[in-house]
Amino acid sequence: MQLLLIIHILAGTVALMSAALAVSSAKGKKFHVLSGRTYFWSMVSIFLTAIPMSVVSSNTFLFLIAIFSFYLAFAGMRFARNRNGVPSIIDWLAIGLMVFSGISMWLLAAVYFVSKNPQYITLLVFGFIAVTLGYTDFKSYKNKTAIGKQRISRHLTNMMGGTIAVITAVLVTNVNIEPVWIWWILPTITIVPVIVWWNHRVLNN
Template sequence: MLTSILITHTLAGTVCLISGLLAMSSRKRKGRHTYAGELYHGAYVTVFITALIMSIWHWEESQYLFYIALFSYGLSLSGYLAVKRKWKGWINFHIGGMLGSYIGIVTAVVVVNVPRIPLLNEWPTLLFWFLPTIIGMPLIFLVQWKYKPGK
């Protein structure tokens, strides 16, 4: 059973990576951007639920994944709801939430796979936990500036 949950988790994560890139690279209007965004959020729900199940199942060695899943999906949900509810400053919440959650998915992929990659597996593991955020945060601020209301 755990194997099927892991396969579902991996497939949903792959959908997140692809649909996230599609949403980021599309014109920001109804159509490709919104379709990819809906697909991204739906797949992220699956990643979130399967991550919770697997972390609870292997609590001793994976409890940190429980909290990472909560935090990452919280970003995705806030970005998703911001655009749906259009609250004040929604564009910054949308960009920050969606791109922040994308950083979370990229971090997970990197951290899980780097130990299997020769040369990279000799580098400090902590570097790979922070590198996606170090690269991604300035990009979030640039995109928020680009779409700043009244600009």
């Protein structure tokens, strides 16, 4: 488990750095693509280490967060590569898993609420995001609108969402403050308006 944790931390560091490089570089250029790929494979490593660690520790909360975070990077990568907007089976499966994780978060939130665990707030927020993004991606594929600017918008939204997940992980690991749910949702509250603004620029320029 110690080895998994080390790989997990290293992957998180690389993901954070490569995300920053991808965001700050010219879109569509080689450096942006390389940074994005590095970010994606770092997120894969995070996912592949988080799942067994959460299972061994019987931590359902982190198990669901791992699925949620990985979907964002996966969907972002798929929208970047899939220029014709035609989904494959793996896209539908991923969307289904994302929505499932969101609903599961709500169910776990109910359990946490009854047991007076304040993390139910985090689960409610992330569950809403998971279901909303999953449904939005579903509509994009179903209506065949995931092309052109809309495709770029979906790519941007999911990749930035994954970046929020990495930033959140860094904060909750290194900052100890009560109530703990504040640091879980603060990056989301702070960065989502930027994503909305950025999407507006993409779709209207």
